[in-house]
Amino acid sequence: MPEKMDAVVAVYANHSQAEEAVKELQRSGYDMKKLSIVGKDYHTDEHVVGYYNTGDRMKYWGKFGAFWGGIWGLLFGAAAFAIPGIGPVLVAGPLVAWIIGALEGAVVVGGVSAIGAGLYGIGVPKDSIVKYELALKSDKFVIVAHGTADEVAKAKDILRATRAVEIALHPVQHAELTAAGSR
Numbered sequence: 001m002p003e004k005m006d007a008v009v010a011v012y013a014n015h016s017q018a019e020e021a022v023k024e025l026q027r028s029g030y031d032m033k034k035l036s037i038v039g040k041d042y043h044t045d046e047h048v049v050g051y052y053n054t055g056d057r058m059k060y061w062g063k064f065g066a067f068w069g070g071i072w073g074l075l076f077g078a079a080a081f082a083i084p085g086i087g088p089v090l091v092a093g094p095l096v097a098w099i100i101g102a103l104e105g106a107v108v109v110g111g112v113s114a115i116g117a118g119l120y121g122i123g124v125p126k127d128s129i130v131k132y133e134l135a136l137k138s139d140k141f142v143i144v145a146h147g148t149a150d151e152v153a154k155a156k157d158i159l160r161a162t163r164a165v166e167i168a169l170h171p172v173q174h175a176e177l178t179a180a181g182s183r
Contacts, residue, residue, distance in 0.1 A: 005034075006152040006171045007122055010143045010164040011135045015039060018141035021162040028158045030145065035155075036093025038115060039141040040086075083113045086136050091115070095144055098122055122146060124170045131166075140165065 012018040018037060026032060079096045082088050091099065099118035112120065115136070116129040122144075124132075132142050145155035152169065159167050 005122065005146045006149050006169070007124060007144055007146040008152050008156040008159060008167060008169050009119075009124065009128070009132060010145075010159045010162070010168075011132065011166045012141045012143065012163065013165050014139075015141055017163045018143060021143055021159055021164065024162055025145065025155060025158055028154070030155055030158065031147065031151070034094065034145060034147045034151065036091065036095030036144040036146075037141060038089055038091045038095065038136060038144075040089055040136060040139055081114055083115060083136075086113060086115070086133060089115065089136060093144070094146070095119075119144070123172050128168060128170065135165075 010021060012021060018039065022035065022037060025035060078090070078092045079099070080088060080090050081099065095115075095118055098121050099114050102117035102121050103114055112126065112129050113133055116126075116133055119129050119132065120126060135142055143159070145152060145159070147155070149171065152171075156167060156169055
């Protein structure tokens with residue numbers, strides 16, 4: 001399971017606002033390997049040819065094909081998940097590894113999805129996870145930037161200038177880590 005780091009989570013009303021935020025982080029020099037995005041997969045709404053992974057890049061044809069194609073060109077790692085209660089979602093960035101780690105490690109956090117388990121694994125509190133899952137259910141997009149306290153503070157400042165519906169900082173529970181280290 002990846003090391004817990006601070007995280008800032010931003011919710012966007014639509015894909016164009018989320019894409020604008022990702023591009024702003026990129027322009028500002030934020031490490032794109034520390035950025036994830038989650039959104040609904042709309043291939044069920046139309047007749048899509050499909051999507052596939054070619055190394056670091058996923059190809060996708062569909063309603064938001066250009067959006068996801070562009071995002072996958074910037075971020076590292078991509079996956080599609082069918083989440084009960086939310087539906088099909090696409091995830092790009094390190095959150096993919098956190099979700100898979102939570103699933104493989106049989107991390108079960110009562111009442112949250114696989115995405116929630118991945119977020120919980122990096123230190124996002126359960127009450128916030130429920131909020132992010134509701135945002136995904138209502139077709140919003142969730143961006144997660146993680147890193148050191150300084151990196152996350154920089155990302156939060158950048159995201160504050162975008163059109164996020166909500167931005168929340170989730171610092172690592174430093175006392176929890178200190179207590180674990182002293183055993």
